[in-house]
Amino acid sequence: MDEKKDLDKGQCGRRDFLSRLGCAVAGGATALAAGVALAPEGQAAVAAKPNAPKIPGYDWGNHHYAFGVDATKCIGCLRCVEACKTENEVAGDAHHFRTWVERYAHVEGEDKVRIDSQADPVNIAASDSEGQYRFANRYKDVKVDKAFFVPKLCNHCTHPACVQVCPTGATYKTKDGFVVIDHTYCIGCQYCVQACPYGARFFNPVTRVTDKCTWCYHRVTKGLQPACVEVCPVGARIFGDLNDKQSSISQFVANNRVAVLKPETGNAPNVFYVGIDKDVE
């Protein structure tokens, strides 16, 4: 006890320390508060500004877009992949894609499903060049129990993990449902590439920033369909506004037993699939 009293006399006691710490925290908080008080300066100014981006003839408050993929219709022609590359000027090689198509083949006597995409070396060889895409006829000599194509693209999730991890605010979700990247603010750290559970993002070697599907925001805001939907010859890709109950996507979601990929990740995807099995994720 004596020792403790000495300690109290000579140095800062617990109670004293806590009270002074309180003062310091209060001081810091005041500074913070000042910062916060100044920060809403931005928000206060927003109130005066229009609350939507000035896109001609388009109001993002009226829309809630979603995408549908009908794997039972896809013929694996890869016109969507080429159209996306052209429309969005993605690097003209066979390794960087905003959208791609996977082929699932259950070969007789094998437990594991065989999966390949147009970026598989066999398929690149079949297309003669890295700038053209085609699925090689590689299962003609084996017995295939079941096989199908699945187009893949960014899911434009409701709770996107990629947006959560972005350190610079370069990637964000728009009010109408698009997850997009502000390429001028992206520093190419690729944290988002790792965060995405679907592998939908990639580092663009030409622009040196991260790149991804935008659902062709520049087309949709002009009343057009995304390029991949525009060229799909069999209607395997469906895009539209869920707010419009008569739109093809609303009908697609309402009339089919749709599935999303990896629902357990909690990202709440907005690309709805029909005709896939448990191996597709």
Add this chain to the structure above:
Amino acid sequence: MPKHIQRLIFLFIAFGALALTARYYFKDKSFYEFGHYRGDSVVEIARDKPKYKGTAYCQSCHAPQFAEWSKGVHNSADIGKIVKCEVCHGPGGGRDPESGYMHAATGPDHPKDLKLIVPTDTRKLCPLCHEKLEARPAAQAQIVIDEHAGTQQCTLCHNPHSPKTLVGSIVPLLHPGNPATGKSKAAACLGCHGAVGISQGLPGPTLAGQNPAYLAEKLGEYKAGKRNNPIMNPMAAGLSPGDMEDLGAYFSGLKCEVAPDALNQASAGIKAKAAICANCHGTNGVATSRSWPNLAGQSKDYLVTALKAYKAGERTNIVMSPLAKDLSDADMENLAAHYANAVCK
């Protein structure tokens, strides 16, 4: 308050002030406008120019092709299969040539240089959707190209704008030959094909009024040994491609009229059989494409010989060989008579 604590508080405040000042100067004015991102970037992303324009854009200049397509099987809205113009022809709008990406089918821009690119290698293009693949839905029309087409291009038989019609709207574009030059080279032909290209009882077929592209193509086949005949092979061996085009132009320009033989009128049964031939050779024996021969006014003996050769396998053609197998000798005689009596041109 001890000095070191005061110092600490001062440092906090100084840092806060510095941070706020920096934020004021460096933060983009539109950041936080709609959320934790630069509000202006939404407009910037939306500003990009679309390159795929849709069918209406193509229709404005290519109305005949659009009409052909819109009636055909490549525009089947009822089964949800619509192969739009830009699926095969590539995007109508301009794109940045610096991007390093060239569309496989179209190459440079359209209509920047006002040149619509037509895919040339249809054996590569059409199988993108129609090659038999395990993963393709059964409802999709699929072929094993080597069995279905041999080494031929798809457009030889199919019109790509409306592929169910067996009419090639796109035919090999040959240089038009010169009939006058052709006449000077034709002397050797006349012995078998007749003085004015009409073989009346002579061993060769009538050439007068025949499609020039077809004639030139067949001469090329004789020269290359793809088609064999003891007389024609040596004849064609000495001809240049230009000679073949000239000869084709000369014979196609000759009058092919022959007096119909009243005794040899075709029966109704034969007319039904002839309907199959009409897909390519035309209802009246005048071919629907420059790739195929006219049959109207052709020598009856020659037609019978040709059909028998197809049936026996002496002459082969991906379309004709299976068709000839189903014909009896009497059918051949009657069909030949039907076309020999048809009015040519």
